[in-house]
Amino acid sequence: MNRESENINQSRQKKQYQHEDLSLKGYYAIAALSVTIGIIIVGILNLATPLQIINDRVAFVSRFSGLFFLLLFIPPLLYLLLVKVDGTFRISISRRIQLLNPLGTLVPGIILLVTLVTLQWEMVASQISSVEYGWIIIRFSLILIGIFFIMAHVLNRVGSRSITDPIKEIIRALKRIRKGQFDGRVEVVSNDEIGYTGDVINEMTEGLKERDLMKRSLELAMEVQQNLLPKENPRIKGLDIAGKSIYCDETGGDYYDFINLDESRQANIAIVVGDVSGHGIPSALLMATARAFIRQRAYLPGELSQIISDVNRQIAGDVEDSGQFMTLFYVVVDQDSRCLEWVRAGHDPGIFYDPESDLFEDLAGPGLALGVDGEWNYVTNRKEGLKEGQIIVLGTDGIWETQNPHGELFGKEAIFKIIRENADAGSNALLDIIIDSLNRFRDGFNLQDDVTLIVVKIGKPLAKAKG
Secondary structure, eight states: OHHHHHHHHHHHHHHHHHHTOOOOHHHHHHHHHHHHHHHHHHHHHHSOOOHHHHHHHHHHHTTOOHHHHHHHHHHHHHHHHHSOOSOOOOOOHHHHHHHHHIIIIIHHHHHHHHHHHHHHHHTTTOOOOHHHHHHHHHHHHHHHHHHHHHHHHHHHHHHHHHHHHHHHHHHHHHHHHHTTOOSOOOOOOOOSHHHHHHHHHHHHHHHHHHHHHHHHHHHHHHHHHHHHSOSSOOEETTEEEEEEEEOSSSSOSEEEEEEEOOTTOTTEEEEEEEEESSOHHHHHHHHHHHHHHHHHHHTSSSOHHHHHHHHHHHHHHHSTTTOOOEEEEEEEEETTTTEEEEEEEBSOOEEEEETTTTEEEEEOOOOOOBTTOTTOOOOOEEEEOOOTTOEEEEEOTTTTTOBOTTSOBOHHHHHHHHHHHTTTSOHHHHHHHHHHHHHHHHTTOOOSSOEEEEEEEEOOOOOOOOO
16 A cells, blocks of 8 residues: 555656646746847957947937837847947956957856756756756757857857957058059958057058158259259360259259350350258259249349349348258359359359469359348459360369268368379269269268269360451
């Protein structure tokens, strides 16, 4: 009887357990929902997330509750996921990795723990075999592993693509920049170091675009300025003249010119060498202005000193507030009267060499740089008795102040030596020898200043016409 009663009780308990069999479907739903929410969070953090949009949406939907609240919150989430917007909240890559790890490891453990504890509470009043209880836990664990395996795969793809896709976009942009294409932008919406890199590259591209435009402008300015210099050496009876300018930048302040003062007297020519303070566009503009003033005034009547004084007055009015100035050496070679007349306006003296006596002489004289004092009165200097073979060398300080890699200066003594040793050479050949020697001396060291050089060799006197 007792044994029969025990069997009946076990049968009732088994039927009771089967009737009250607990379902874990809700926990499966919780697991899937938790990972889905995690993926959405990671997706939002991987994209541009303007906090103001979220704040506005939260303030709006806070008046509602339940399912309607959730439905109202879905559109801004989709907007953040699909649309690029300005204003981002920076989340570093390390923070995102720290977020991915708990979602992949900690969350499954928490869900399993909560499920076991809850199941234990619900099973207090029931009695089931340990084998059946174990199979329930095993089935739940396997299904939970499957859910998280699939979701973790999706989560890893979201996380990895948020890193690899922006990097690929950055590489494509850098390739375009390398080809000189500055119109494109890096379309990176991640809000981490990669997104910041994309922003920096976009800013860099704008800077390169401006620099490219400036470079083109400088090239155009250089072309214009080069056209203002003499295109060829003048052909003057009884004179052998050569000139050349080398700019250390695209544009410069050095200037030289040959002005034929009287078409009926082709042996009468003015030679001008100038050096504007500074470099670049401002110096080039002042150089062009001075050239116009000098050419305009040179053809009008007046003594040489008066010509330069008038030019100085004009330039001083233009550069009064800029602090710029221009040194100038203006010399007129008159083959008819075999003399030189010059005005020195703060420029280095010209070099005069007589091979017959083997003596060098400075073509010096008083004078202030143009633009410093508009009321300055310049003085005309004169040298007579020009002879065949005598040499005049005019230049800017960029020649003798050129440095080599050791910091040594080329100096005027080197020029004197070259002139003495090559006094029989033509002016063009002598100019090339000086420039070649200068290049060898600096040994690849960049020019620190513009270089302008003019060489004049006096020829035979002109035969006087019979009266």
